[in-house]
Amino acid sequence: MAAPDGAHLRMTDRNSLRETFLSETAYASWQSAPLAGDASNRRYERLTGSAGETVVLMDAPPEKGEDVRPFIRIAEYLRAQGLSAPEVLAKDVEHGFLLLEDLGDDLYARVIEREPTLERELYEAATDALVALHQAPMPELAPYGPRLMAEMAGLALSKYRDGIHGGHDPELQSRFENQFEDILRETVKGDPVLVQRDYHAENLLWLPDRDGVARVGLLDFQDARAGHPAYDLVSLLQDARRDVPAGIEMQMISRYITAAGADESGFRTAYTVLGVQRNLRILGVFARLSLDYGKPHYVDLIPRVWDHFIRGLDHSALAPVAGLLRDSLPAPTPENLDKLRP
Numbered sequence: 001m002a003a004p005d006g007a008h009l010r011m012t013d014r015n016s017l018r019e020t021f022l023s024e025t026a027y028a029s030w031q032s033a034p035l036a037g038d039a040s041n042r043r044y045e046r047l048t049g050s051a052g053e054t055v056v057l058m059d060a061p062p063e064k065g066e067d068v069r070p071f072i073r074i075a076e077y078l079r080a081q082g083l084s085a086p087e088v089l090a091k092d093v094e095h096g097f098l099l100l101e102d103l104g105d106d107l108y109a110r111v112i113e114r115e116p117t118l119e120r121e122l123y124e125a126a127t128d129a130l131v132a133l134h135q136a137p138m139p140e141l142a143p144y145g146p147r148l149m150a151e152m153a154g155l156a157l158s159k160y161r162d163g164i165h166g167g168h169d170p171e172l173q174s175r176f177e178n179q180f181e182d183i184l185r186e187t188v189k190g191d192p193v194l195v196q197r198d199y200h201a202e203n204l205l206w207l208p209d210r211d212g213v214a215r216v217g218l219l220d221f222q223d224a225r226a227g228h229p230a231y232d233l234v235s236l237l238q239d240a241r242r243d244v245p246a247g248i249e250m251q252m253i254s255r256y257i258t259a260a261g262a263d264e265s266g267f268r269t270a271y272t273v274l275g276v277q278r279n280l281r282i283l284g285v286f287a288r289l290s291l292d293y294g295k296p297h298y299v300d301l302i303p304r305v306w307d308h309f310i311r312g313l314d315h316s317a318l319a320p321v322a323g324l325l326r327d328s329l330p331a332p333t334p335e336n337l338d339k340l341r342p
Contacts, residue, residue: 014061021097025090027055041066046102055089060096068098071222073139077194078218081136083129084207085218103217108201109242118206120248126204126236127252129213131259134193134229144195144227146184150177153277155284160302161329163287164336172328179321180277187273187317188228189266195227196220199235201242229260230271231278238275238308240282240301272315279309283329287340296341302332 022028030047035056041064045057060066068091078085087101108126112119157173198220205217233256237249253271257264282305286298313322330336 014059017092017095018057018059018097021090021092021095022057025099027090027099030055032057047099054102056086056100056102058098058100060098062094062096066096068093068096068222070224071098074194074221074224077139078133078221081133082212082214083133083218084205084210084214084216085221103205103207103219106206106217108204108206111206112201112242119245120251122204122206123236123244123248123252124255125206125213125215126199127233127255128259129216129218130199130229130232130236131256132213134260136194138192138194138226141192141194141224141226143192144197144225144231146181146188149184149188149274149277149281150181152284153177153180153280155288156280156325156329157284159284159291160287160340163291164330164339166339169328172324176321176324176328179324183273183317183320184277187266188230188270190228190270192226193229194224195231196224197227197231197235198223199232200239201236204236228270228274229256229262230267230274234271234275234278238279240279240286240305240308243304269315269317272312273317276309276312276315276318279305279312280325283309290340291342294342299337299340302337302340306332 019028027047027049030049032045032047035044035046041061043059045059046054047057048054058068058071060068060071072088072091072093075085075088079087084103086103088098089101090099091097108122112122154173154177157176158168162168196218203218203220205219207215207217233253237244237252253268256262257267283302286302286305289295289298312318313325
């Protein structure tokens with residue numbers, strides 16, 4: 001008989017650790033069903049008790065680079081501000097297991113598909129939740145500053161461009177990152193806030209039985225950093241996965257500026273520059289997920305991301321890099337997108 005391969009042994013070991021963790025909780029006998037995951041190495045299960053009550057198991061393998069401690073820390077912080085992050089019910093930090101409050105299945109994207117008339121209300125609530133969060137005292141977080149943001153935007157050159165053209169130009173990437181860092185330093189200013197970095201309709205849950213900003217269920221915030229208040233608003237309104245109506249985007253920007261008392265001109269400029277930064281990063285990340293990790297479905301999202309990027313590139317603040325980007329980044333034609341599929 002053939003010996004089991006390494007992956008099978010690791011999975012078997014992981015299952016054993018899972019069983020040990022659950023055996024020390026009240027949920028050991030509950031029925032399990034898989035939940036849709038994300039782009040990370042984390043896996044999720046819903047556990048259901050005999051009376052229909054549910055919790056969520058997060059399986060985040062440390063050997064694959066996962067660490068549940070930031071999730072726990074940020075979840076507790078967000079809950080302390082009156083926001084609806086899942087409560088951590090049990091934890092095994094060493095082995096990467098968490099039992100979490102189940103906030104349900106009503107992701108923003110699914111609710112809007114079912115009930116389009118709720119779209120504005122949901123985006124208003126999500127915008128108001130950001131205002132509330134940004135008025136809270138800041139926890140200690142690593143900065144999401146100009147140099148790091150410029151390097152992350154450079155993924156559009158090293159992964160998206162190179163994936164299509166089949167060759168790397170380090171001098172081009174270095175020139176872009178240095179110029180873009182200067183733009184970010186000039187335009188993305190002010191007191192930092194907690195930025196969740198993936199604040200969009202596939203990571204937000206609608207909880208209408210709760211009040212005010214607590215109606216917005218929060219997921220996928222463990223990579224939070226200290227950054228500009230416009231960043232998560234860009235994530236929300238320039239969504240890679242769904243088309244947000246232009247009217248809602250404009251109204252929510254104005255809603256945020258009014259509620260937060262932000263400087264309008266400076267905030268709108270930062271919003272546009274951060275939109276270009278974020279969408280460049282996503283172009284690179286989606287290309288990498290397809291080419292390096294065998295997840296080609298992300299390629300299908302690239303045209304929408306490209307449209308966000310191109311629209312923002314017209315802003316005068318981006319003039320120093322606009323020509324370079326237009327000349328060097330290939331458009332996502334069907335032929336080019338095929339080159340990004342493994």
